[in-house]
Amino acid sequence: MNYQVKSLATIGLRITGCLRGVGYLGWFSLVATGLLPGPLLAQGSGRVSGTLLDQRTRQPLPFANVLLLRRSDSTLVGNTQTAENGTFALTDLALGRYVVRAQALGYQPARRAATLDAVAPVVRLGEWLVAPSAVQLSGVVVQGEKAAMVNELGKTVLNVDKDLNSAGGTAADILQKVPSVAVDDNGQVSLRGNASVTLYLDGKPAPPNLRLDQLPASRLETIEVITNPGAQYAAQGTGGIINLVQKKQTQPGWNGDALATVGTREKYTGSLSGNRQVGKFNFSGTLDGLSNLFHGSSSLQQVATVDGRTTRTDQTGASTRLQTNHSLRLGVDYAFSDEQRVSLTAQYYAEKYRTMQDFATLLARDPTPAFLLRNQNTQADNLQGSRVSGTYRRTWAASPGRELTASASYYLDIGTVTTQQRVLDGPASYASNARQQFLDVTIQMPSMQVDYVHPLDEKRRWEAGVKTDALLTPGTSDYAVQATPGGDFVRRDTGSYRYTYRQLIPQAYGSYRHKAELWEYQAGLRVEFTGLAAQVLPTGTARQRILNLFPSVTVAPTLPHDQRLQLSYSRRVNRPNFLQVIPLPFYSDARNYVVGNVDLRPEYVHVVELAHQLTWHATTLNTTLFGRFASQSIQSLRTIDTLATRRSGQPDFITRTSYANFGHTASYGLEISLTQTVTKWWKLTANGSYYRNQIASYSGDGTRAGFTGTAYLLNQFSPTKTLALQLSGEYRAPLVVPQGRLLAMYGVDVALRQRLFGDRAALTLRVSDLFNTRRQYTQLAAEGLATDLQTKYETRVGYLGFSWFLGGHKATSNLEDQPRGDTGGLGG
Template identity: 75%
Template sequence: MVPGTLSAQTPGEVSGTLLDQSTRQPLPFANVLLLRLPDSTLAGNTQTAENGTFTLANVALGNYRLRTEALGYRPARRLATLSGATPAARLGAWLVAPAAVQLGSVVVQGERAVMVNDLDKKVINVGQDLNSAGGTAADVLQKIPSVAVDENGQVSLRGSSGVTLYLDGQPAPSSLRLDQLPASRLETIEVITNPGAQYSAQGAGGIINLVQKKQRPDSWNGEAMATGGTRDKYSASLSLSRRAGKFTFFGNADGLNNQFCGSTALRQVATVGGRTAGTHQTGRNTRHQANEGIRLGVDYAPGDQQRLTLTTEFYKNDYRTTQDFTTLLTHGSDPVINLQNQTTQAENLYNARISGSYRRTWAAHPGRELTASATYILDGGTVTTQQRVLDGPGSYPRNARQQLLDVTIQMPSTQVDYVHPLNEKRRWGAGVKTDLMVTPGTAAYSVQPVAGAEFIRQEAGSYRYHYQQVIPQAYGTYQQKAGPWDYQAGLRAEFTGLQALVLPSGSARQRLFNLFPSATVARTLPHDQRLQLSYSRRLNRPNFLQIIALPIYSDARNYVVGSPALRPEYVHAAELGHQVAWQATTLSATLFGRFASQSIQSLRTIDTLATRRSGQPDFIARTSYANVGRTAGYGLELSLTQPVTPWWKLIANGSFYRNQVASYTNDGTRANFTGTAYLLNILSPTKTLAVQLSGDYRAPLVVPQGRLLAVYGVDVALRQRLLHDRAALTLRVSDLFNTRRQYTQLKATDLTADFRTKYETRVGYLGFIWFLGTNKPASTIDHQPRGDTGGLGG
């Protein structure tokens, strides 16, 4: 009897991996309950890890029922028996089906929340965000804590512009602009603030992954959408997917044709040759953008453990800008010169992309996974800029100037990742990747002697260039779980080799090898709480236009040129986050710090040589780049999801941090306290009507030569479901009070400049969407889960 008694007292263990039934993707942070039979009393519970694995240890022997609770999925149940002969129950891959409850003729499906705030990732589910209907990716990003998007679509995170854009988990084309990417093309947007070793080290400010719409597990579905906006703004999109046996075919097409009006003002004062000169410009501008794109793909699953995906896409972007402005030139006590100027810019860009990926899992070894992918991107087009003097004194030159940039960029990339579990609580991973970029191009400068004549090429201002960059990379990670603790450590190695040749101005060459460590420690606390500490070292490589000595003229008095001496910016980033959930409320708080050396900054100065050569009573301003000392940013970020009533839900987030940058003279620092705030009200006054009211604010921010003033606005949108949930009508108004504008103040040696830009931001949009197949619109907010964490997939 004694051996039998001792065996009965040996604790048992239950483990497994929770996977999506259709995609076989892991389901992180799902609840697993252990119920004792026959009375179904609770014997234990746990939460799945990021790879979907779970373990219930120290379980008494006996008969049990396991029950899963994953947001947006049906509850699933399994039986387990622990005995002296088999004290461990290893369930392997446990497939869970998405939620879909049939109520009469209406299907109510589990939905994603508008915004998911995890400790190391923020996810916006674009389809649930009514305030992005008819808009662009830039409109969506304005809602994420510490994210800011300027008037040119450039994004910054926590004051850092060193943010890397990804498209479906791969580096995005260099021509991709967030303010030209239709929101209808996207499924989710993921902001990863402190990536681990499995991610590229590029992006000192973090990674923004744009996830495009893909296939769904149903037999066939899709949606067709058309949106019209005030003053000539139109967009349309169509997405379809069809499952046939082991194949799933998917595709989407979209088009956008928008026109925006705005106003600009520039005031520059400089001291040149002991005399004060000033340029004061005011004017109006129009921007016209036309984008068309198509994306086709096929997914082949020969079995539950293998999946092969092939995708091809092509996008064409046409962008036209016309600025008509009045220029007042002052030079000492000389008479004021009054000019009527016009600047036009035409961008004709294209992007082609072919990608393939393979994924292999092993049912007998849960958590073991091999993925491989290859991508080829062809990116190119022309940009033509012209400046004209329409009216002015007879002595002032009237010839028009033109710069034509012709560029082709090829970016092939290959990647292999492998994850191997050592046991239920330990695993290691490794991967290799190679990125290549080759871009030859020309910049032709020409002059039109008189109106209507042909432009004559000027060899003195024309250039040819060739840029090549190769980045081989490798990484390794180790992860271990010990009770409530999770540990992960990683090391990434990257070599950067670049070579640039600009004729006739010169060349640049760099060879750099760097190691990038990262580590994360997390602890699960009682009452649905989680604490996480993470660290990573990252870098911000200058792009090829920042490093080659190629002048690009924005108008007759201002140009931008790269700096061959520019080096990467290196960053140490750390975060301490806490997340707690009770019932339907979620609160996340993150303390963060970001410390950079060799900070890359844009600097504006007077080009005294070009000013003298111009022979005119004005001056030429030059913008270039330099590694300017150290920068730092540290502060607090908060995110709250709070239901107020069954028909009213609040999502609030914000940040407050100290932003510190090196002075442009490199003799000290400039700093201020700044931050962002965003509040979203989600209301469901009826079963078929959803309303979203949101407001955002970005506080003033210092830069090495000045500061950016505050930007704020309010948006409102509503969606009415129609025709038994087969369609929906969306109405939204962006920047309801017309307050969003850009205001920049700069100061350098012998130069001060103020820039004011007011684009057309108050726009009304009316959109109609028709749901095809099994696809359905969002239902009321009381059915919304907190959402899932998305994922880059390594």
């Protein structure tokens, strides 16, 4: 049965209860956003709006600066920045004669006259085409700077190049800086405490084996976090969507950059990217690679009771993790005309992942004496793949806003994963053999999509689309033992499997949007069918056929004084992945394994958000109340496998981790984000969340709940015109999970960038986790089992990077011309 939100009153009561725990700070923020005194805000009834487009490609120009100057004396009256769809609006203007000036990096400055009078106080410039040009204009560099982080209603955009802490890092490092996002030591991403997050790569679902710690930050242009997606997005992901957008140069002529970074204790990254625009063609390419060696340590204490006897495990260990990756990405764009454009992209990658864990285990089982084991676990991943995609885009000059987009993509990933467990020292019964699991994996992901937008007039439009996603992954899992030390591994039929998994998801959506004088709203409906078939020989099969409807609606009233208010609702789904469904055991070591559940069903969630944004001079304040209510919640459970423990014949125990649907979960609370330009050389970004996380108890006897939250503070300094400095810190409060809790985690990073040779180069120095405080503590409990796990990876690392910029692409500062915030339509 799907969990339904009974009424808005129920949601209101829950949010009210949460606000009681927020305290005076939360209430102050809410009051401040809505009740700032009128004299502090600009007054007037005039308005100027438009959409900035590339003159040749008719693509939107996001993050461009739009200035409003008084025509008589060129005095600056107001300014804003275009949203991602190129739209902008200057509001609350006094009547008079003005000049609107638009400037974007790589484009000629453009001007438009605008006269606001009593008869026509509103000027709509419509589509404003801007001509590309070289960046250098009469000795003056025109820079349209992007902020390090742009907070929109329901969406956060992180511009990776502007975050100095990205130097030498990976996508996992960067995501740690995004509000309410957490990445654990295994690369699992969660948003507002919800691990059901859908990863996109360049606007399309990412392959299941995408490793964030293997994706260099230098390859990324932006990271977009969408907390409550509308009907145009796939419904998968109850936590939201994170879209990783890779770099793609489109400036005229030759452009590009080269980057090399060296980190302490054998960490190296490098990348080379560029583009060449010739006539109607634009060719682009990126070559990058990394080789990172990390060290870590861990400790594990477990107490288990089986058949009336108690076993205590006290384990300490040290580990090394070597990651290597290289990738080549090529693309070509061709403009048939100003209204038609096609693009093709091909990418090849290869990854290697090596881990080695050496640990000592002290085992004590009543009433026998304690004894010591020395173990070694190794894992070797060898993966490679190719990705091909193409997109056709059609617009109509006679009908601004009308657009047809068709795209197709195909991912092929193949590889092997080998894990081994050895006993180096201990009783003879333990050292008799070594164990190996060999996985041979193939993943194919074809996808096709068509979207169409049709404006009815300036205020109304409808949008529709169809899409089909498929996933096919056949593979084998071979279990082998080594009868004698140094001998060959011999395959055993018991413990070896062959599996296939097929998933097909056809889907369609439609939405309608209407912008009235005081209200803007959008309503949509998405239909998705899930067809799933899995077979594991010889253990079992799974099959699902599910049709679902996913409604969404967004309402945004118009408020005075550069304020935005937005209320949104959507229904979403968390489909279990194939590792959670197929009954195939994966051994992390000789005593612990993970296995899927063929009876696992999708989890459904209702998401409600009330967001408010205030822009005033150099300050942008975002406040969001959110509620997330799930049914058939998918939970990960760790228990003692009593049967396997008896069969092992050893004086210890074996644990089993699997998945189940049970109970309802809920999280509701407050999220605040503040962007403040303190001085010309100091910019401050702060965000935090405080919410109540409620989950069903693993024993099924009630719920477990607690208040938790996150906090992030980023200081950006520019002591000189060519030097930028960043100091940041984050904190994640303890979080309850079905069987226990995750303890707090926190850390501080520092980085600086010096631009050199007339902005042709940049030198970046950064230190992550300056005080070496980031570590993960987990406490779990189940029937007859208590676990306390502490993990510490190498997080304090120094990086030194050098970048060289080619053509019109130059190094830019991080603090100049920062935006005040988005003023676009629904969701930016």
